Amino acid sequence: MAEPILNVENLSKSFGKIKAVNQLSFEVTKGQVFGILGPNGSGKTTTLSMLLDLIQPDSGGFQWFGQPPSKGSRKRIGSVIESPNFFPYLDAVTNLKIVADIKDKPYNDIADILQVAGLYERRLSKFKTFSFGMRQRLAVASAMLGSPEVLILDEPTNGLDPQGIAQIRDIIAMVASRGSTILLASHLLDEVQKICNYVVVLRKGVMLFSGNVKEVLAVSDSIELAASDKQELVTAISEYPGFSSLTESDGIIQVHFSQPADTAAINSFLSQKGIILSHLADKKRSLEQHFLELLQDNK
Amino acid sequence: MIKLLKIEFKKIRTYKVFWILTGLYFVFLAAGILLAEFMINNMVNGVNRRMPIPFPHVAIYYFPDVWQNVAFFASIRYVLIFPAIIMIILITNEFTFKTIRQNVINGMSKTEFLASKLLIILLMAVIMSIVLAAGAFFIGLSHSGLSEVNFFSQGIPFMVGFFISLLCYMVYAFFCGFILRNTGLSIAIFTLYSLIIEPVIYFIFRAPFMFKNTIYTYLPVNSVIRLTEYPAIPMLKKIMGVNLQEHVSLTACLIPIAYSAVMIVTVFLIMKRKDL
Numbered sequence: 001m002a003e004p005i006l007n008v009e010n011l012s013k014s015f016g017k018i019k020a021v022n023q024l025s026f027e028v029t030k031g032q033v034f035g036i037l038g039p040n041g042s043g044k045t046t047t048l049s050m051l052l053d054l055i056q057p058d059s060g061g062f063q064w065f066g067q068p069p070s071k072g073s074r075k076r077i078g079s080v081i082e083s084p085n086f087f088p089y090l091d092a093v094t095n096l097k098i099v100a101d102i103k104d105k106p107y108n109d110i111a112d113i114l115q116v117a118g119l120y121e122r123r124l125s126k127f128k129t130f131s132f133g134m135r136q137r138l139a140v141a142s143a144m145l146g147s148p149e150v151l152i153l154d155e156p157t158n159g160l161d162p163q164g165i166a167q168i169r170d171i172i173a174m175v176a177s178r179g180s181t182i183l184l185a186s187h188l189l190d191e192v193q194k195i196c197n198y199v200v201v202l203r204k205g206v207m208l209f210s211g212n213v214k215e216v217l218a219v220s221d222s223i224e225l226a227a228s229d230k231q232e233l234v235t236a237i238s239e240y241p242g243f244s245s246l247t248e249s250d251g252i253i254q255v256h257f258s259q260p261a262d263t264a265a266i267n268s269f270l271s272q273k274g275i276i277l278s279h280l281a282d283k284k285r286s287l288e289q290h291f292l293e294l295l296q297d298n299k
Numbered sequence: 300m301i302k303l304l305k306i307e308f309k310k311i312r313t314y315k316v317f318w319i320l321t322g323l324y325f326v327f328l329a330a331g332i333l334l335a336e337f338m339i340n341n342m343v344n345g346v347n348r349r350m351p352i353p354f355p356h357v358a359i360y361y362f363p364d365v366w367q368n369v370a371f372f373a374s375i376r377y378v379l380i381f382p383a384i385i386m387i388i389l390i391t392n393e394f395t396f397k398t399i400r401q402n403v404i405n406g407m408s409k410t411e412f413l414a415s416k417l418l419i420i421l422l423m424a425v426i427m428s429i430v431l432a433a434g435a436f437f438i439g440l441s442h443s444g445l446s447e448v449n450f451f452s453q454g455i456p457f458m459v460g461f462f463i464s465l466l467c468y469m470v471y472a473f474f475c476g477f478i479l480r481n482t483g484l485s486i487a488i489f490t491l492y493s494l495i496i497e498p499v500i501y502f503i504f505r506a507p508f509m510f511k512n513t514i515y516t517y518l519p520v521n522s523v524i525r526l527t528e529y530p531a532i533p534m535l536k537k538i539m540g541v542n543l544q545e546h547v548s549l550t551a552c553l554i555p556i557a558y559s560a561v562m563i564v565t566v567f568l569i570m571k572r573k574d575l
Contacts, residue, residue, distance in 0.1 A: 055574040075406035085401035102405040
C-alpha cells in the first residue's frame with residue numbers, strides 16, 4: 001500500500017445557493033500525478049483553496065500526510081493557485097526569498113530553480129516587467145522552492161502560448177521524475193491525459209468519475225472495420241476474444257472491446273477466416289471524447 | 300517574530316512608494332515644527348498692530364516646552380496622515396497583489412500574517428517617535444542649555460504620548476485598509492474622515508463651554524490628535540496665568556487605545572472566519 005499524502009472526506013462548500021463542492025472524497029498517494037479535471041466552474045479551484053486553508057469548508061475534512069491541516073503541512077507543499085501572486089515592484093529573487101522565508105527553507109536553491117524556469121538572466125528584474133509566460137514560470141518555480149513533497153498546480157498552462165505550455169510541462173515532468181507527488185487541476189483534458197496518471201472528474205462540484213488515466217483510455221478502445229462481405233465479417237469478429245459490441249454505419253463496422261485490442265492480431269485473425277479487410281482503423285477515443293460523454297451522461 | 304519582521308522588511312526595502320512617502324512625512328514634519336514659531340509670531344504681530352501693549356515675541360523651542368510643542372505639531376492631522384497612508388498602502392497591497400493568499404498558501408498562518416503587519420506598525424511608531432525625540436532634543440539644545448533638558452518630567456511623557464498617537468492612528472489606518480481592501484478607496488475614505496468629517500462634527504458640537512467633554516472628545520481621530528492638546532506657549536503662562544496642558548492625560552490615552560484594541564480584535568475575528 002502506497003503512502004497516503006492526502007485524504008479528502010466528504011468535502012463540501014456552498015456559496016449562497018450554489019454548491020461549489022459537494023461531498024467530495026478522494027485519496028492521493030505518494031508519487032502520483034493526480035489530475036482534477038472539470039470544466040470551468042466545476043469546483044476545482046474551490047477544492048484546492050480549501051486544501052490550502054484559504055477557504056473554510058462547510059462540512060467534511062481532509063488530512064495532509066495523515067495529519068490535520070496546519071501551516072506546517074502547507075510548508076511541505078508548493079502551490080500555484082489561479083494567477084501568479086507576487087509583489088510587482090520586487091525582483092524575482094526577492095520574491096522567491098520571501099517564499100523561502102515563509103517556508104523556512106534556505107536560499108541556496110533559488111539560483112537553480114530560476115535556471116530551470118529559464119529566468120536566471122532576469123532574476124534581478126522587477127516582477128511587473130515579466131511577460132505572462134515568465135510570470136507563470138516564476139510561479140511554478142516558487143512552488144518548487146525547497147523541493148516540496150507535493151506540488152499543487154491550478155491551471156498552470158492557462159493562457160500560455162504553445163512554447164510556454166511546453167516549458168511548463170517539461171518542468172512538471174522533471175518534478176514528477178524526482179518522485180514528488182503532483183496535484184494538477186485543469187479543464188484541458190489533453191493536459192491531464194499527457195501529464196497525469198490518475199484522475200478525478202468534477203462537474204458542478206460533484207465527482208463523476210475517478211480512476212487511472214490508462215484505464216479510462218483502455219475502456220474507450222474501438223476499431224473500425226470494413227469488408228466486401230459484411231455479414232461474414234460481423235460473424236467472424238463476434239468470435240474474437242474480448243469482443244463486447246458493434247455498431248454499423250455507412251458500411252463501416254465499429255467494434256468495441258472490453259480489453260485493449262491489437263489491430264495486427266485482429267487482421268491476422270480475420271484473414272485466417274478468409275476475410276480480406278478493405279478498411280481497418282484503430283479508433284482510440286481521446287480522453288476528451290470520453291470526458292464529454294461522461295458529462296453528457298450525467299446531465 | 301524576527302522572522303516575520305525580516306519578511307516585512309523584504310517587502311518594503313526596495314518599495315519606492317514607501318520610502319517616498321516616509322521621506323515626505325519627515326519633510327512635512329520638520330517643516331511644520333521649524334516653521335511653527337515663525338507662524339505663531341506672524342499671528343502675534345498681526346494682533347499686536349491693534350494692541351496698545353504688544354505681546355512679546357513667542358519662543359517655543361526652549362526646554363522644557365520644546366517637548367510639548369514638538370509633540371503638538373507632530374500630531375496635527377495633516378502630518379499624521381502620512382504614516383497612516385503608508386500603512387493603508389502596505390496592507391491593501393497584500394490584497395491587490397493577492398500576496399496575502401500566497402503567504403498563507405506558502406505556510407504562513409493567518410495570525411502570523413496579521414502579527415507581521417502589527418509588528419511593522421509598532422516598529423514604525425517606535426522609530427518615528429525616537430527620531431522625533433532626537434529632533435526635539437537637538438532643537439531644544441540649540442535654543443537653551445543642556446541643564447534645562449527636563450527629559451524625564453517633560454520629554455518622556457510627551458514623546459510617549461506622541462508614540463501612542465502615532466501607533467493608534469496607524470492601527471486605525473490598518474483597520475480601514477483591511478476592511479476595504481482597496482488602496483484608493485481606503486485612502487479616500489480615511490483621509491475624508493480624518494480631515495473633513497471629524498472637523499465638521501467638531502464644528503457642529505462646538506457649543507460654548509461644551510466643547511471639552513462633548514461627543515467630540517471621544518471620536519477616534521480626535522482622541523488621537525488631542526493627546527497633546529495644546530502647544531506650550533510661555534507667554535500665555537506668564538502673562539495670562541493660563542497653562543493649557545501640564546502633561547499627557549492617562550485617561551485621554553485610554554480612548555484611542557480602546558479603539559485600537561477593538562479594531563485589532565475585529566480584524567483577527569474577520570481573518571479567522573472570512574475566506575481569502
